[in-house]
Amino acid sequence: MPDWEELVGRRLGRMRLEPEERQEVVAEVAAHLEECHRELCAAGSPDPEGYTLAQVPDWKALGRRIQRSKEGVMNQAVRIVLCGLLTGAVAVLLALSVLSLVGAELYLTLEAARLSSTLPGWSGAAFHNLAGICVLWLYTAIRPRYGPGTKTAALAGFALWVIAALTLAHWSSMGVIPRNSFLLATAVGLPAWVVGAVAGAWFFEASERKPLQALKAA
């Protein structure tokens, strides 16, 4: 007879739950499988272990589903928005800091455009924050496939940069944006969005179970 708790604990892998909560889940699922196995043995099943384990075709998916059930969809949505805002803020601050150092001319042009714009002062930040939320949403969408972490976050940031760069390239080819400004903005935008996405994703992962501790750690 297999050690069901050991088996379930190993197969469920690392779920982001409190250790006691995870232990409870493992004990509960193990007890279920053990009882199922015992009944199959009593009924003379030719392969009780195989039939018992067939109940869980994908353990990683089960771990993710259990985690989602425990934390709730709303919590996830709130975290995407908050960490997306952080992503946008980091990206725009980084981009402006670098631009003020290496692209003073473009920086001054942007500043002048902002001052003469009829849009409210916060609108630029709002666009970047929305873009940050999109990056974080993309990160969570591709996370099940590529796994959580820096590489996946960088990929999400890179994807947003590609879309933005292609749009700017279109405007630049039409002469709306000077070629040099386009090249500088896209060059600065790449590290800014990648770093912003990594920062947002780090916070997203850290806040998965313990939002307050993540705030303190930051």
Add this chain to the structure above:
Amino acid sequence: MGADPKVSSPIKRGSAQLAVLTVLAEAPRHGYDIAKRIRQQTGGVVSFDVASLYPLLYTMERRGWVKGTWEQAPSGRQRRYYRLTPAGRRRLQPLRREWRNFFRALNRLARLADA
């Protein structure tokens, strides 16, 4: 839940909630017992496995419809027993009504098709 994969998610989710809440309205039960009772009561037509049952139970617990507590089972082993909360009972009544209406409507359609 061993249902037809072509059945849409909200229908599957709703029917799964109804099944679990209904058997818990009879008596507190642990996970395996819930799955077994549903299988028995539906003649095997509706069945839950580990992968479908526990995420549902945890979601229902988070919503406050059921409450799980560790207790000693007759076998002597510690098991997590789920019982219906007052919020769960309130949820069950309209759910039963909705499903009864739904199946009544489907029956009417089926009779129409047979005629």
